[in-house]
Amino acid sequence: MKAKLTVDKDFVIGKIDKRIYGSFIEHLGRAVYGGIYEPGHATADEQGFREDVLALVRELQTPIVRYPGGNFVSGYNWEDGVGPVEARKKRLELAWRTIEPNTFGLNEFAGWCRKAGTEAMMAVNLGTRGADEARNLVEYCNHPSGSYYSDLRASHGCHAPHAIKTWCLGNEMDGPWQIGHKTAHEYGRTALESAKVMKWVDPTIELVACGSSSLGMKTFPEWEATVLDHTYEQVEYISLHQYYGNRDGDSPTFLARSLEMDQFIHSVIATCDYVKARKRGKKDIHLSFDEWNVWYHSNEADRQMEPWQVAPPQLEDVYNHEDALLVGCMLISMLKRADRVKMACLAQLVNVIAPIMTANDGGAWRQTIFYPFLHASVYGHGEALVPLVQSPKYDTKTITDVPYLESIAVYNEARGEVTIFAVNRSLDEAMTLQSDLRSFGDCRVIAHTVLEHDDLKAVNTEAQPDTVKPHDGGDAAADGTLVTATLPRQSWNVIRLSV
Template sequence: MSNKAKMVVDKDFTIGEVDKRIYGSFIEHLGRAVYGGIYEPGHSSADEQGFRGDVLELIRGIDVPIVRYPGGNFVSGYNWEDGVGPVESRPSRLELAWRTVEPNLFGLNEFADWCRKAGTEAMMAVNLGTRGPEEARQLVEYANHPSGTYWSDLRAQHGYKEPHHIKTWCLGNEMDGPWQIGAKTAAEYGRIATETAKVMKWVDPSLELVACGSSNLGMPTFPEWEATVLDLCYDHVDYISLHTYYGNRDKDSANFLAQSMGMDSFINTVISTADYIQAKKRGKKKINLSFDEWNVWYHSNDADRQIEPWTVAPPQLEDIYNLEDALLVGCMLISILKRADRVKMACIAQLVNVIAPIMTANGGAAWKQTIYYPYMHASIFGRGTALVPLIHSPKYDAKDYTDVPYLEAVAVHNEEQSEVTIFAVNRNLTESLPLDIDLRSFGSFTLIEHIVLEHDDLKAANTLETPDRVAPHPNGSAVVTGSTVEALLGKASWNVIRLKLA
């Protein structure tokens, strides 16, 4: 095969409308995500509520549409009542999921205020580990009911007369995992999820609910878990969740960059399982997917084993990301866009400090990690209709994957803005990749820009001392020739090619 890649993009070959919520993120009471991350009273940029202004600015730069909260493993032992009311009356608790002390200085109402300032919506999770339907319905009443009842009036007493109108809720977290507080079998979880969903929607019929899928592709009960859970709660939920993290522990970069193919397989298997249950029930409702935890996570594993237990907000899961991590994050974003017809929500985990695109120093600066850039580019430029990418590319074999295309790419058509954006990764670690993109169905168009994220060192990272070591530049080589775009994608590079339609 030629070493040249070709991509055909036709405006009528649509995958589906991109739900902006696929560019969501996640804040858990874990490490410095909250304390020292989004919330640090006394910081020079903090507002009157203690929210870091420098972090808010970086988050607004991504245009994050939804943020999942408060966990994660944390939620399965969390009493939400500990985080509301006068701060001086809130208890400190042993937090068993991450072996820390939770001071409860930040809770539901602070998070709702923070979401408004960040320009995002809340995706709340309820505790189905140590608690159940009763506590979940009370939480919905507190958060969403206008007034005139015990829990809604308590919210008003706490200074929030107007309801928060939180519409998206997760029914627990990773309940198949033995590490989870209150872990359950699929049948046990399916039953409690059903009963919880019923009462939550009786309180507020407008809710959208997410059932827990498998914690990852490698769980021994996958995908039987999804089939059993959905068989029990199909009538009461709207989404099934997916979680996955990848790492380069074997220092095999070619195999590492191929791992998004596993994500493709994961998504397709969950879709097939959900559709099987729909067919079995003769149902009309499609269960869509919420990929509400995904990222690269492995750099901090050794350091996390050294953390002193029972401290407040220790530096946990603080992966420092390099260029190759950003490339895989780009490939994972492309995987999500390639199934935009069914993946309607997704959350890069997490947003600040904890396996995150944004890092901070306590009392100091905030900066962008390498993975910030593909996430930002996709969120800003990836709104519209995802198009089927017809790709011819040279391929390679890796340790765990065969026939891996060097070119990973997708296109998004924003009809409202009269733009088409191509997101493309060159997985080749040593050579540039010539690419021809055939866009004849769009008529005439001009190049807006070709953004490139690249670096000679795959392991190059951004730090407090060198925050801009790895940053995108607008000097890509793309040119328009008639109805074709020609570009040379640099070795190991993330590319954003933006086109203006006539």
């Protein structure tokens, strides 16, 4: 099988915002307790943060992490998680039906972010609360001193402001499952009034309005149009959420799901631009794809969970090789609209549908999906180039004209490098990929990294953490401006070139 990729350094999609490689920590399952925070663990530091987990997070170079939810935030009182730990109250957590001990809260998260080398993306509760809580939280986090909430923060040991720049106006408010679920008009009004007072407290912040919870919502895309009709002047982003699964074992269709993600992104952009045109606006609304991943493996186990436990295992998907391939395709989908997708959060970071898994009192290891996310976050910086792809195609029962090759190239001018990300969706045949970089002059191959495995269902575990692991044995070779490489069947490939 043969395919071709042509790119030109003058045909640029857009500059890649590093925050497209963000992630997410919610008070859900073992994401916090037993994940990033486990006092008494052999690797725990003086604040209770697991150093083995911090090392893996730093390896991913995740620039921003969304917190504290997720569904959790719509019933959360942030005041429960600040101040002396011994005075904090345990609460019934209704979104996931657990007990929240509140021993980890806002200030602990801010401290963890500093150690992880990341920024916080903070969500405010617009489910059970609203504008008053939102403005107070911004004051607590960002105002230097001399006011009630900034001085309260200082009394809690945080004298310098946290200076959180990016804020989410609630979470999935279109969903009937959400605490405080609202219609688009109800949410739009609440979001507008919250946004106003939040920016009055700190005019430097940027805001994300809630978009649809998934492409399949019956209210999509009317929800986006109505919400932006209210909030266009106050917000910079609108959110997208999407998860995929392979419940019926149809791998060719599963690997094609990123084409649906492409359409989702295009439809939201079109809706944003419609509102801009109708308002005679001058600014583009950008996209924050702040929940995305594969999620289905843990569904049955979660249905059997006993409620009202502290940090029980929840949403602990054990990812296989085909999941890593789809995650690679989804990353490429977002890079293909790097002009408008400026932030994204792989949901989530540790234990809960996550690239990093841990055992309580035990080890930490990389899941299969860790690797494409790592490669993109490390090498996917600079400008995304328009990919002209010629590839054989296949049809599934529900998706037609699926190219076997999914690919994009990124040009990092400062480093003098082009990186090609490529997935061979074929389950049967290797692919010969010829990449034409005609505008770059002679190329030199730095490395051709391959993530491959004969078994689509192969997984990594604590006992066998390297079952699915990339290698640098790819055969990419450059001849002037042409680069030829073999992409093994069902593989993720990273071809780095000096130009």
